[in-house]
Amino acid sequence: MSHASLLALALLLDAALGEPRWLWSRVSHPAVLLGRAIGWADARFNEGSSRKAKGVATIAALTLAMLVLGKLLAAFGWLPEILLAAILLAQRSLVDHVRAVGDGLRLSLGEGRRAVSRIVSRDTEAMDADAVSRSAIESAAENLSDGVIAPAFWFLVAGLPGLLVYKAINTADSMIGYRTPRHEQFGWAAARFDDLLNWIPARLTALMIGATHNVLSDWPAIRTDARLHRSPNAGWPESAMARALGVAISGPRAYDGEMRDFPFVNATGRRNLGPDEIDAACTALWRTWAAALALTVLLALI
Template identity: 75%
Template sequence: MSHAAVLFLAMLLDALLGEPKALWDRTPHPAVLIGRLIGKAEQRLNAGDNRFAKGLLLTAALAVGSWALGAFISAFGWLPELLLAAILLAQRSLVDHVQAVGDALRVSLGDGKRAVAMIVSRDTAAMDESAVSRSAIESAAENLSDGVIAPAFWFLVAGLPGLLVYKAINTADSMIGYRNPRYEQFGKAAAKLDDLLNWIPARLTAALIGVTHRVMSDWPAIASDARLHRSPNAGWPESAMARALGIAIAGPRAYDGEMREFPFVNAHGRRSLSADDIDLACGALWRAWALALATVLAIALL
């Protein structure tokens, strides 16, 4: 069975089942296992001199090891590939987590803050309704790329080995790819490789959102705003989502008690946001996913 055919079925299975709580309460999720491995390696290696070289060695080991593991599992046929791909795609769980913020926000602002704190790393204590909604929508857009389109893209290109390499490097970036004294050198290789692996998927995600919401005529503006983002990739899906919904997202936010003056994406868009906008963002996630699914099916049939 072709990579495209397996991916098509995996995307459907993920959308249908998501992440069954009963299963992952009993056994660690593969992404959790990857994270534990990276955490233990970081504790052993991220000290003393030559931190960049040590981080580069860890990144290379993750890539080679993930590729080898993927090739080994693939030798057993398309069924284990399908099951593992479905587990490592995150469309259903992404929508569930984002929608949970909107549902909580309708109960109270405090409930909304607690829900959004589960999916973003910024400070939430001083957020108002618009800030909670904006944060959830930004997370939706960025994670559509990182958690759905990018792993699907790399599975389509290189099968299960490609998907596992992507997930390992993306997990490493989320854990050690920070520009702070502890991780600046050690995590640099993982962060740069993650940027490279996400370069095409981020722009594909923006295009999927743009096409499904008929805002591709705004592509020059989407590209312009994307370049304002501190990440070379995250700004693309965020900018497309902002224009799809006619809203302004990103902008100033606080981390560890420090306010950072990031620019708004689609700065002229509506800034007063609510749970209704989160609902629209979840709808946008499904519309972009549906176009991706149709594209994969077309490739499989060809």
């Protein structure tokens, strides 16, 4: 079977089943195993001198290991490829986590804050309902790219080895790819490689959001706002999502008690946000997923 055929089945399987709690409460999720390996490398090698070189070597070794593992697993046939691809895609779980924020807000602001704290790294204790909603919508857009479109893209390009490399590097970036005193040197390679691997998928995600919501005419504005983002990639899906929903997102937020004055994305959009806008973001996630599935099926037929 072609990569496109396998991916189409994996997309459907993930959408149907998501992340079964009964399974991952009994065995470790592959992403958890990757996280443990990266955490071990961080504790073992991120010390002393030449931390940048050690970080480069760690990422090179991780990439090689994922390429070899992917080749070995793919040799067992199409079923392991479909199952592992479905496990490493995150559409259903992403929608569930984002929708939970809207459901929480309908109960109380405190429940909304608790729900959004599970999907963002910023401070949530003092958020109002607008800030909670903006955060959920931003997370929906960014994770659509990182958790669905990017892994699907690399599976199409390079099969299971490509998918495993992407997930390993993306996990490493989320753990050590920060400009902090501890990780600025050791995590440099993880952050730069993750930027490279997400360059095409982030822009592809923005195109797909725009195409499914009739806002491609706003592409110059999407591009302008995307370039204001601190990340070279995350701003693209966020800017497209903001225009698809007609809302303003991003803006000031706090990390570790320090308020940071980030610019708004789609600054002229609505800023009075709530559960209905979060639900609309979830609908946008499914519409974009459906477009990705259609394109994959078309590639499989070709």
